[in-house]
Amino acid sequence: MKIYIFPFFIFFLLILPISSKSQVVNGDFEIVKPNFLPSNWGMNFTQPVVIDNETGEVSGDQILYTWCIPSMIYMSTESQSGQYAMEISNALNSTQNLVIPGVASIFNDATQDMPGWNPGVPIATAEIVNLIGFHYKFLPAGNDIAEAKVQVFDVDGNEIGTASIDIFGTNIQYQYLSEPIQYTSNAAPVYMYISFSMAKEGSTPTFGSRLIIDNVVTNSAALTVFANEKNAEITVFPSVVTNEINVDSKGQLHGALTYEIIDIEGKIVTKNTIEEVNNLYTMNVSDLSSGMYIISFDSPLGKISEKFLKQ
Structure with a gap:
């Protein structure tokens, strides 16, 4: 008899008590953990394994990563300013010949390495959140289309605003992108979710593609900084x-x-x-x-x- 444990990808929002400001936590990626992961950014992923009940032998699909770190999100020294940026890449399930797209999501608990059940960060009362802006380099190995996205929620968990940006084409030098958030409600924003996906819905990811992100902001007033x-x-x-x-x-x-x-x-x-x-x-x-x-x-x-x- 065999027990199968499958990989999981969980992206679920819980509205939590508001206790911190709505700055983009570690949006300049200068806080790096000893395991080379940027603090407060990551993705939910576990490698599939098979356990044989009779022998206890563990086996599973072979997962290949772009770098030696077993992660699709990690720190990069190719920063636009400061010392560090965040790099996102795809993984390859070589057993099934299946590319696994990297997705970096922001979360509020700095003690964790992945969002778990609580991606996103709270927004302080009267805090301005009116756009998503960031610097990036994109080095696709194919015709990849990545996507940056921000979603804003009210106290009841209803989405009241969103913005998304397609990222495509090869950019070996830093470029800047921004997109205003389109609000559909006058309700007070209390929580926001930010993610960078290596594969926009409907697009095909390629193993070996790299996306480097630095200086993520969510309001116009933050556009003055990040000077070298x-x-x-x-x-x-x-x-x-x-x-x-x-x-x-x-x-x-x-x-x-x-x-x-x-x-x-x-x-x-x-x-x-x-x-x-x-x-x-x-x-x-x-x-x-x-x-x-x-x-x-x-x-x-x-x-x-x-x-x-x-x-």
């Missing part, structure tokens, strides 16, 4: 723009400045050269459509890129 140490002396402001954006060079830039403004699809929408006046460069962006952009320019410190939201 090398460009900390040069300030780009404001992060939410109506007409003009400024670069304060603090004397480190001289003469003409050539800059590019890039939209979230990676297209250069503006390229211009301006003269420095009192160490302050001002760019008129009033003609841009509303949305997220990256402004990029060269400096003695190297190439500097910062994001801003055009209202």
